[in-house]
Amino acid sequence: MYQVLNQIHSPADVKKLNLQALTTLASDIREALFNRLTKIGGHCGPNLGSVEAEIALHYVFNSPVDKFVFDVSHQSYTHKMLTGRKAGYIDDTRFGEDSGYTNPDESEHDFFNIGHTSTSISLATGLARARDLLHGKENIIAFIGDGSLSGGEALEGLDYAGSELGSNLIVIVNDNEMAIAENHGGIYKNLKELRDTNGKAEHNLFKAFGLDYVYEPNGNDIASLVRVFESVKDSSHPVVVHIHTQKGKGYTPAETDQETWHWHPPFDRATGKATVNWGGGESYEDLTSNYLVQKAKSDPKVLVISPAMPMALGLGPEKRQMIGPVQYTDCGIAEEQAIAMASGAAKRGAKPVVITNATFLQRTYDQMAQDTALNNSAIAVILNFSAFNTMTDVTHLGIYINSIYGNIPNVRVLAPTNKAEYMAMMEYAIDQNDHPTIVLVPGNGVVNDNRPADKDYAQVKFRVEEQGSKVAIMALGDFYQRGEALSRQVEKELGFKPTLVNPRFASDIDCETLERLKENHQLVVTLEDGIVQGGFGEKIAAFYGDSSMKVLVYGLEKKFYDRYNPEELLANLGMTTDAMTQKIATTLRVSQ
Amino acid sequence: MYQVLNQIHSPADVKKLNLQALTTLASDIREALFNRLTKIGGHCGPNLGSVEAEIALHYVFNSPVDKFVFDVSHQSYTHKMLTGRKAGYIDDTRFGEDSGYTNPDESEHDFFNIGHTSTSISLATGLARARDLLHGKENIIAFIGDGSLSGGEALEGLDYAGSELGSNLIVIVNDNEMAIAENHGGIYKNLKELRDTNGKAEHNLFKAFGLDYVYEPNGNDIASLVRVFESVKDSSHPVVVHIHTQKGKGYTPAETDQETWHWHPPFDRATGKATVNWGGGESYEDLTSNYLVQKAKSDPKVLVISPAMPMALGLGPEKRQMIGPVQYTDCGIAEEQAIAMASGAAKRGAKPVVITNATFLQRTYDQMAQDTALNNSAIAVILNFSAFNTMTDVTHLGIYINSIYGNIPNVRVLAPTNKAEYMAMMEYAIDQNDHPTIVLVPGNGVVNDNRPADKDYAQVKFRVEEQGSKVAIMALGDFYQRGEALSRQVEKELGFKPTLVNPRFASDIDCETLERLKENHQLVVTLEDGIVQGGFGEKIAAFYGDSSMKVLVYGLEKKFYDRYNPEELLANLGMTTDAMTQKIATTLRVSQ
CATH class of the missing domain: 3.40.50.970 (Thiamin diphosphate (ThDP)-binding fold, Pyr/PP domains)
Incomplete structure (x- = not known):
């Protein structure tokens, strides 16, 4: 198991291998992919299809001096395995070490946290401009799938590279003939023409943008890839390397039903059937x-x-x-x-x-x-x-x-x-x-309670679901059920029934309802499923700013949270029912 | 004066003219452009260059059934004159009727308020899709300058039109070889190749996107334009008409220094010199x-x-x-x-x-x-x-x-x-x-007062410029001077010196300073040069929500304001020094 992969601790180890060993490495990596993907799920098609390309990249180029930028970076698993992170694939106890995307916190071989499409070329032009400014000599490589090419940012990047850079930039277009679903857009007609003519079609989008262009039909063949990458290494100018790969390569179900297998939950390798049933019931x-x-x-x-x-x-x-x-x-x-x-x-x-x-x-x-x-x-x-x-x-x-x-x-x-x-x-x-x-779309499962819904939302109107006094809980969207729980707890612990409001509008305030609450409430508590800054609760706080109404604004903070446990996060923010009830009690005491 | 333009009340009148009259109309329109532009300024180069094209469009197509979408729409003056709005150009008392951009409130011939670049193709594809859905038959025409083509949205639009639409859409690329400054990007090398080869260059960006393509070198010749527009009218599929025009056509200074004359303040026609000196002194x-x-x-x-x-x-x-x-x-x-x-x-x-x-x-x-x-x-x-x-x-x-x-x-x-x-x-x-x-960048002129500035803004720290009590005025950025005036007025009218804070950070709050203010202040007043919703003041209001500190949040509203008088707007929002002082007095009285 993993006979070659076991020897790989850094890209230097890849460079020592001969073609046969590189080929074995590819099958080791596919095994490692299966190990992770069958057990915790993830991006199947993109990673299975780019194993050979990423091996060849590390064989030819010298990372991290030469710099790779993976578009979306959901296809970077092979790159991760070759850069000291194979444990996240072959050791079931260490899956959590790997984010599933490139991540500079994990490795010096990653330069950006990336998860949105179509950004790699623009980011790479920045690396290249700075390299030129600082008299560096390294290769800058953007690795972008065909699906990502239709995004405006990617097209702006191609346009820039096509005339304004004038120095080394290698854009590898990993053409597997699919976005997540089938591709849509004129670009894809052109990619097909290019594939069908071995890169020699009459029209060539990349050349029209002013870029040099090379086509490589054997995108899952390491020898071919090494040859084409060697040919553009240290290029003095921007060049597009268009490689044709097979999405889901090496796993029949993923090769056959590419949309389903772009991302897949844990599955049984033999049958291709999902081994978990997330959700279930109504969705x-x-x-x-x-x-x-x-x-x-x-x-x-x-x-x-x-x-x-x-x-x-x-x-x-x-x-x-x-x-x-x-x-x-x-x-x-x-x-x-x-x-x-x-x-x-x-x-x-x-x-x-x-x-x-x-x-x-x-x-x-x-x-x-x-x-x-x-x-x-x-x-x-x-x-x-x-x-x-x-x-x-x-x-x-x-x-x-x-x-x-x-x-x-x-x-x-x-x-x-x-x-x-x-x-x-x-x-x-x-x-x-x-x-x-x-x-x-609500994120807490399909709630079938008996509250009926209005048909017309032309006027901004909050809905008072339960009339009480002293405290009004405004529980927005997904956090409505937390508002209900808080209301019950307040009634039980503090001895009065609060008002429960379903604001419905996250973008606007209903001044009439807010004004009316002043009559017999001292405190408004807002709960929202999003960051507080610029959100719903702050609008409420500003409305009551010059009045004696107090406002507690609950929600997430303006932060980049990563792979958190949702309930733990809320606990840390003081958003358990208990903690909020206590805070309400304190606030009421102070204001009395 | 305006011998032909005087007869034009709607596009129907344009269709009645022969070629000679159309040519006279073009020079009438240039005179009308000069009348407006010399007196109140505006977009010179783009409008002078597209007179013939817009006349030919109205001659060939049937607006508003056929629909024009002008990119940026800063070049739509001719279109406006031909669609019942010439008074905004020839009658000096009525300049204000015209927004300088397309505007559905002005005319049924305008479909969108537009001022940002690169949107016309995408908007036009929407008109076209809906037309197909509703079994309409009209032509949809996007009119886009070469400069706007480099924007991602425009490229996404071309890509979509190149394969997903399959019905009538006419994209007129008005190539005057300039953005506001010179063009940058690979696209412009390709446009040059196309101009140099009369549209027959080896590479063709538009064809590579899957679009049909026609080139017309004489973009300032009405007969040629009418011919080419007739040839694509009622096209069954998307087609790009690439026309070559001269930016600033008909006015030597604007033809010569195209960057300066893209937009120009009022000027003397004989000398080309600006007749107003906006700003002056330091800028x-x-x-x-x-x-x-x-x-x-x-x-x-x-x-x-x-x-x-x-x-x-x-x-x-x-x-x-x-x-x-x-x-x-x-x-x-x-x-x-x-x-x-x-x-x-x-x-x-x-x-x-x-x-x-x-x-x-x-x-x-x-x-x-x-x-x-x-x-x-x-x-x-x-x-x-x-x-x-x-x-x-x-x-x-x-x-x-x-x-x-x-x-x-x-x-x-x-x-x-x-x-x-x-x-x-x-x-x-x-x-x-x-x-x-x-x-x-501040918008209220260069202020040289004696307040020194810190060098380091790594830590979020508000600066207390004047220490007072009871009321703290947090006057952000451009509104700092209004805060100063308010502070003086409060001291004079209400008999105490408020604290004056220069927050410096529009994005964050300095909790330490805010906390300290609680000691001897009852009211915080925030002033900001932007909309209140999601802005600075709401963050302050939320911070103080559970305390006895009152907060008055001043700023603009979440609205699309258009061509307003800035001081009148502030007055309407209760933001004169007097009105704010009164409100502060009231708020303090209530809270005492």
């Missing part, structure tokens, strides 16, 4: 995708748009087909395009609905502000994974959404507290003609 | 550009980066040359590239400093958060026009910056209150190795 992904299919069928004006993330809300190939190509469009990894196109479509009378992950919407501040909100285009955006307890990788946190989109004029952010409210808000967001409206 | 643009030249000379690690906006901080061609091409780089209109490249350069030991306008930095939320702040790359960003009283066009407001960048972990936003502090903060931001640091 918001199923609810959303089923709803969208039905909604599109019943209303021909509905236009579903996804920037390469249909599966973020359960919209697999079959459901996409049910919606059909007139009403469903994937613009590739191009969030700016998705939002601006939605705005245009709304102005022409369609009902656009954009679906993606919260963390990726960050890429569209300006498109949401200028293209959309300034024009008050009534688009709907459904965001998954905005909850603090769903994705905990520092690169994929959804906890900043309220502080971003809650402060753009005209934009409404709706935070539902149960299934009925989520479904009603989604329906409203799509049908309305009022405002750009973002609906956050 | 932050001169101070900044002189400083950057000197800093780059004295420190070879300094790398000045601008996304096509060097003149935002006075860095004209001569000063750019003094810094030299190793230490100065322009990445074209590509803000994402600018910030990500800066992050990369910082990681490799350079001292990157990005200069641009506040409103354009909005395009980089994700690059600042993920590429930069998450990696704590110590880049410097110098932002002009973040003040509420500098740019008042709704598309160019800088008042959102604190709510955006003040809520990203690790990012520091510094708001200086006088010249000494601005210069010290800029020096610190460039030399430090602590955090991504944004320095806001």
Whole structure:
């Protein structure tokens, strides 16, 4: 087991190997990948497909003097194994040491924490410019998948490199013919032409950007890769090396169903079946995708748009087909395009609905502000994974959404507290003609309580779910259930029934309700599933600033949290029911 | 005067004209442009260059059924004159009716408020998708300058149109060989090749994206333009029409010095000299550009980066040359590239400093958060026009910056209150190795008071400029002088001397200072030059939420203000010195 990998402690050890040993190393690494992936899950397709390329990179180049920047960096497992971190793959007790993305805290061979797509070329041009300024001589290598190429930042990077750099930069385009789902965009027609002509097609996007270009069809063959990398090493100018690899290489299920196997939960290697059943029962992904299919069928004006993330809300190939190509469009990894196109479509009378992950919407501040909100285009955006307890990788946190989109004029952010409210808000967001409206998918499982939901969210109106006195608990979205628990505890411990408010709007305040609370309340407690800074609670605190109402603002801090335990984090922030009850008691005592 | 233009009340009138009359119309329109531009200033080069193209568009297409989307829309003056809005050009009493950008409130021929670059193709794809959905048949036309093409959103739009649309979309690339300054990026080498070969170059960026392509060299000749537009009208698929025009056409100074004449203040037509002397005396643009030249000379690690906006901080061609091409780089209109490249350069030991306008930095939320702040790359960003009283066009407001960048972990936003502090903060931001640091250029003229500035801003520390009691006035950045005035007035009217605090950090709070204020203050008043929501004051209000300290939060509202009178706006918000003094008196009375 791992006969060659066992000898690898740093890239220097890779350079000593002959071709046969390198080939054995590749199969060792695939075994190590299986060891980790079958047990804890992770990015399967991208890593299985790039084993040979990353071995060849370390064989040819001299890391960390020569510098690799992996786009998204979800495909960097092989690089990690070759740079002193194989324990995170072969030792089951040490999986936790590895973040799944490049991470400078782990190794001097990593230069950036990366998890969003399309950034590698731009970051690499920066390394290259500084190298030139400081009279360095090393190679700078960006390693980018075909899927990431459609992002505006990557295209800006290619454009810059194509004329402004004039020195060494090697952009390796790892073309496995897929984004997470199938690719969308004119670029991909061109990549296909280039593959079909062994790099000699009439049109060549990279050359049109002013870049030198080399094609290598055998992207899973170490000898070929070593040859092509040697040929561009120490290049005096930017060059694109287009390599053709097979996503999921070496594992039939992953080779066959590439969308499912892009990222996969723990699985049985023999059958390819998942060995855990996360969620189970009702899921918001199923609810959303089923709803969208039905909604599109019943209303021909509905236009579903996804920037390469249909599966973020359960919209697999079959459901996409049910919606059909007139009403469903994937613009590739191009969030700016998705939002601006939605705005245009709304102005022409369609009902656009954009679906993606919260963390990726960050890429569209300006498109949401200028293209959309300034024009008050009534688009709907459904965001998954905005909850603090769903994705905990520092690169994929959804906890900043309220502080971003809650402060753009005209934009409404709706935070539902149960299934009925989520479904009603989604329906409203799509049908309305009022405002750009973002609906956050709840992150704490499907809650089926008996609270009915309003249909209309045109007016900012908080909902008083339980009338009490003295203390008003405003529990936003996902934290509503924590608000309920806090309310019970306060009643039990402090002897009075507090008021429980479901704010529903994360972006705005309902001054009328806030004003009325002054009558028989001394304290307002806000709870929100996101950072406090720029968020919901601060708006409440400012509203009451000149009054005698006290305000306790609870939420996360403005920090880059990484792979945390959600409940521990809340405990550290004083957000257990007990701690908050105590704090309420203290605050009331002081103010009396 | 205006013999043909006088007959034009709508596009229908244009269609009736013969070629000779169309040509006369073009010179009428240039006269009308001169009438407005010489008297109130505006975008000269872009409008002078596109007169014939916009006449031909209205001659060939049928607006508003056929729909034009003008990129940036600063070149849409001719379109406006042809669609019922000529009074804004020929009648000096009615200049104010015209926003200088497309504006749906002005006319049914405008579909979007637009002022940022690179958005037209994406917006147009949305119009086109919705048209297809609703079985419409009209032409959708995006009109985009060559300078705007380098923006990621535009490239994402081309990529989408190149394969996913499959129906009518006409992208007119108005190639005048310039952004505001000279163009930068590989795209521009390709455009030159295409011009030099009459559209037949070996490489063609547009075809590589999968688009159909037509070249028209005579972009200022109406007959040629009509011919080429007729040839693509009702196209069944997306097509790029690349037209070559002359920026500043018809006015020698503007044809000769295109950078100076992109936008110009009022001028004497005979001499080309400005007839107003805005500013005069010391300016932050001169101070900044002189400083950057000197800093780059004295420190070879300094790398000045601008996304096509060097003149935002006075860095004209001569000063750019003094810094030299190793230490100065322009990445074209590509803000994402600018910030990500800066992050990369910082990681490799350079001292990157990005200069641009506040409103354009909005395009980089994700690059600042993920590429930069998450990696704590110590880049410097110098932002002009973040003040509420500098740019008042709704598309160019800088008042959102604190709510955006003040809520990203690790990012520091510094708001200086006088010249000494601005210069010290800029020096610190460039030399430090602590955090991504944004320095806001003051908007209220160069203040030379005697307050000295600290050199080090590594620790968040508010500065108590004047110690008093009862009321603490926290006057951020540009509003510091208003805080001073308020302090004097409070002392005079209310009979006690308040404490005056210069917070310096717009992004963070200094808990120690805030805590200490509790000892002998009852009220904190925050003043900020930006929207309150997500801004500085709300952080203060939340800090004091559970204490007996009252907080009054003053600033602008979360709104899209357009072409306002700054002092009137403040008066409407209750922000005159008198009104605030009264409010302070009331608040103190209630709390006693």
